[in-house]
Amino acid sequence: DAKTTQPNSMESNEEEPVHLPCNHSTISGTDYIHWYRQLPSQGPEYVIHGLTSNVNNRMASLAIAEDRKSSTLILHRATLRDAAVYYCILNYGGSQGNLIFGKGTKLSVKP
C-alpha cells in the first residue's frame, strides 16, 4: 500500500482556517485520497475524498497538488469541536479498497 506522511500534531486558533498537509509521494494513478477524523472517545468519521480535482463539502475542502504527491485538508473556520486526529488515507479505487490508517495528525484548537 502507498504510504502517507502527516505531521504528528498541529495547533490552531478557534475561528481561523486550518491547513492539514499530507505527503504521498508514492501514490498510484488509481489511488483515491481519503480523509477521516476521530474525535475523542468516538470512532473515526468520513470527512472528504478526491482523486485529482479539488473537492468541497460541508465539512471541509481538499486541495490536491497537480502531481498528486501531496494534498491539504482545509477547515475554513476551526471550532473547538474540530479538535481530533485527522487521518489521510490512500485507497485503491476499486472493489479491493479497505481503509488502512496511518498515524494521523492530532489537531488542537485553542479558544
Added chain:
Amino acid sequence: DTEVTQTPKHLVMGMTNKKSLKCEQHMGHRAMYWYKQKAKKPPELMFVYSYEKLSINESVPSRFSPECPNSSLLNLHLHALQPEDSALYLCASSLPGQPDGYTFGSGTRLTVV
C-alpha cells in the same frame, strides 16, 4: 438509521473468560469490519466481511473469532485473551469497495485482567 451500534460500550474480562462483542447496522451495508485500536495509535484492521463472507483476516490470533450471522450483525467472539489485547474495538460498515462511505461505531473498550 445511519448508525453503527456496538455493545457493550465497556467490557472487563478475565483471561479465562469467553465473551462476545456485538455490532449492528441497518443501512443496507454489505461490508463490515473489525478494527483494534490501542491507546494513542491508529485503528488496525482485523477482519473484513463482504456479503456475510469473511474476505480478509489480517493474521489475527485465533483467540479472536468473528461471525457474521446476517447482513446487519457482526460479532467478535473472545476467548483466552491476554492483557495486551486490552484496546478499543471498533466496528464499521460500508458498501463493498466504497472507502468513502465507512460508518464507524463508537467502539467497545475492552480490558483484560
